[in-house]
């Protein structure tokens with residue numbers, strides 16, 4: 001294995017020959033370099049896509065900062081090399097290395113992948129291979145790093161179960177520290193790798209796939225998940241932090257352009273709107289907010305440390321942050337005259353959103369984004385995003401009246417019970433919004449429609465429904481392409497193959513691991529990139545493994561089917577999700593659960609945490625006694 005100096009020497013010869021060498025040099029402002037000779041626990045934080053994307057991943061930036069605050073540990077970064085660099089690394093036999101000290105990843109104690117979405121999976125395998133780490137977890141020995149992974153896609157970890165030693169289910173801020181503690185104790189104990197895994201299994205939120213076995217019915221559906229070791233919890237309950245810690249302010253400043261060159265600050269976590277298609281809204285409950293002062297102070301410090309000129313105030317639904325007006329005013333006052341660009345994504349469709357953008361005094365007036373997700377009121381009730389068309393058009397009118405020339409409208413096709421009329425309605429609504437713009441600014445008005453395709457995600461009320469077939473998606477997209485032509489209208493969409501891949505990987509069971517492996521072996525990587533995604537390789541891998549891709553995507557699942565992800569608990573009760581699914585079929589909506597708790601399961605699941613953190617730290621009702629205050633909860637009918 002090459003040592004860091006040898007890697008550095010070879011890199012110096014290689015870098016002038018590859019695109020954007022700044023992706024591989026490290027040495028940026030605010031990177032942290034520690035001494036490897038002092039016996040620290042070494043953690044490689046890995047984003048399995050290129051640097052340009054990975055540097056904007058807030059989760060990894062938080063964990064990098066937290067681990068480096070420890071005196072007994074260090075964190076360094078690694079990203080996927082782009083195609084040209086991968087060839088160069090393989091040709092010159094250079095293992096994938098960390099940016100900070102150029103240590104090969106195989107030399108780290110822990111390699112931690114961020115897997116926020118499923119199309120990163122083959123690239124994660126490629127990174128293991130480039131690093132000299134065995135792809136399959138059961139082929140790793142005491143000399144290999146512990147390979148862990150976290151992020152939203154791991155709420156169904158099964159398709160990646162064969163490659164990852166330990167999954168973190170849920171929020172990583174506390175559990176990453178515990179994993180390091182357990183690793184250090186294990187090192188001191190000199191016991192075997194199996195003992196390390198059993199010790200990790202005792203941590204709340206950690207899932208060790210090797211300690212479970214999946215059993216199937218004859219028809220291929222899951223019968224049950226068997227525990228192979230008493231240390232393995234069943235179910236594995238997701239990890240949360242009771243209170244959000246102060247925001248990270250030590251961001252690394254890249255030398256090259258990345259997707260977001262900005263200070264990202266998460267203003268709240270979780271969402272209580274209950275959109276039925278939205279996995280993030282379901283798996284990140286309960287809602288926890290940061291205080292206004294803490295956010296504004298963090299922005300100030302981060303701007304000083306980085307010199308960025310843009311701030312992103314992040315959350316799943318910014319308008320729902322309780323103190324949003326106070327925050328916007330405080331940010332405007334504190335940074336007046338500093339020519340900051342401030343983004344406030346995920347605003348609701350109401351005139352208040354326009355007021356918020358005005359109060360932020362952003363100078364750019366080009367685009368304003370709204371996400372109705374469906375174009376008819378019937379469909380918006382089915383997906384539980386009820387807003388009237390009248391309100392949408394009034395909001396659009398107001399946006400144009402404030403000088404914005406373009407409104408971006410996000411929709412999805414393929415929602416449950418969608419008809420061709422619902423798809424046609426997308427085009428009609430876009431034209432109606434454009435007509436509002438024309439009233440205000442004539443031909444300068446523009447509507448950009450982004451139409452993705454719905455994937456029924458695990459842990460949501462729609463987890464039972466089938467995905468549209470390739471032919472259905474193509475027919476709907478053809479209709480939209482025909483209908484959304486003309487001046488002022490622009491349409492973007494995803495190829496149906498992208499949707500199917502996302503669906504297989506998010507809904508798959510353990511058998512999908514072999515499909516992922518076979519596809520990677522055939523050359524797949526960067527599946528999230530249109531120019532590199534090879535649908536044919538996935539089809540070949542399905543054929544080689546004799547698995548039917550339609551089994552995972554186009555089958556309506558019976559309400560009592562055991563899902564591959566059922567041993568992973570978000571604490572949302574299956575009965576709650578099933579009831580919500582049935583409500584959707586009846587066109588019944590749920591209001592924001594901060595106004596009325598629907599007993600989703602969060603409170604019984606985390607009663608002690610809630611009791612220890614009273615007041616408005618959480619937006620769920622308080623838990624004062626040992627029992628959950630059922631007076632606050634509505635009666636749940638038996639299904």
Ligand code: SF4
Pocket residue numbers: 272285286287593594596597598599600601602603619620621
């Ligand atoms: S416990 Fe109640 S208030 Fe809290 S997230 Fe669930 S439904 Fe909403």
